[in-house]
Amino acid sequence: MSHSTRPLETETAPPSRARGLYPVTPDLADTGLLLAKVAQVLPHATWLQYRNKAADPRLRRVQIEALLPACRMHGVPLIVNDDWRLALDCGADGAHLGEDDGDVREARTALGAAAIIGASCYDSLERARRATAAGASYVAFGAFFPTTTKLTTRRAGVALLRDSAGLGVPRVAIGGITPDNASSLVEAGADLLAVVGGVFDAPDSAAAARAYLACFPHPNPPPQAGEGASRFSA
Numbered sequence: 001m002s003h004s005t006r007p008l009e010t011e012t013a014p015p016s017r018a019r020g021l022y023p024v025t026p027d028l029a030d031t032g033l034l035l036a037k038v039a040q041v042l043p044h045a046t047w048l049q050y051r052n053k054a055a056d057p058r059l060r061r062v063q064i065e066a067l068l069p070a071c072r073m074h075g076v077p078l079i080v081n082d083d084w085r086l087a088l089d090c091g092a093d094g095a096h097l098g099e100d101d102g103d104v105r106e107a108r109t110a111l112g113a114a115a116i117i118g119a120s121c122y123d124s125l126e127r128a129r130r131a132t133a134a135g136a137s138y139v140a141f142g143a144f145f146p147t148t149t150k151l152t153t154r155r156a157g158v159a160l161l162r163d164s165a166g167l168g169v170p171r172v173a174i175g176g177i178t179p180d181n182a183s184s185l186v187e188a189g190a191d192l193l194a195v196v197g198g199v200f201d202a203p204d205s206a207a208a209a210r211a212y213l214a215c216f217p218h219p220n221p222p223p224q225a226g227e228g229a230s231r232f233s234a
């Protein structure tokens, strides 16, 4: 049986205090394979984003409905990329919106106060301020490093993470993040690391997920009396 290695405070914490690993799914047509890969990382994930840029609307719905029970079992919120209406229809926990994906305020009104709504802010602190004011639960900056997962045109730097400390919502870093370069982002203030390839292309996705979590200082408190040490070990 696998044990959660998530930073403990995220297991019950509201989105405003979330931190840890935020895996983002790869473009897989095979729903069984997607589920098998996701199952490896859920014990280590704070949130999961369903992102499949190659799927049609029908397959997206099928895949979200397949992922939801697994996410529920692990207590991991499922956030749908691009489409807050699909998230609402499927009963997912939130939506991630980029610059072409609609209005954060409208999504908040439709999904309600408890939904996790993320906004892509690329390299822009001003965009992050506007998204937060419109009701975003978190903001995402990127791409921090070169990536082959997506054609990116903007590059974020660690100064943006430092400068955005006062926003009052978690800051997600994305783009080419590996266990080797992640520490610099966490040290600069990234609360969550959003990762596609570094997790899902790894030969052992669970081990890769643990390697990301090791970049967070004090990821878990020491074991309490009567609790197995393995629950807390990365």
Ligand SMILES: Cc1ncc(COP(=O)(O)OP(=O)(O)O)c(N)n1
Pocket: 024, 049, 051, 053, 081, 082, 096, 097, 098, 099, 100, 101, 118, 120, 140, 141, 142, 150, 172, 174, 194
């Ligand atoms: C956590 C997170 N950050 C950024 C993105 C990118 O969103 P967007 O710019 O809309 O690009 P696509 O992912 O839709 O290609 C994201 N999905 N998740």
Ligand SMILES: Cc1nc(C(=O)O)sc1CCOP(=O)(O)O
Pocket: 120, 122, 141, 142, 143, 144, 146, 147, 148, 149, 150, 152, 174, 175, 176, 177, 194, 195, 196, 197, 198
């Ligand atoms: C989906 C996405 N958005 C980005 C942004 O900069 O907004 S970079 C990116 C791809 C992230 O994949 P990987 O972890 O494999 O680099």
Ligand SMILES: [Mg+2]
Pocket: 081, 082, 096, 097, 098, 099, 100, 101
């Ligand atoms: Mg998008």
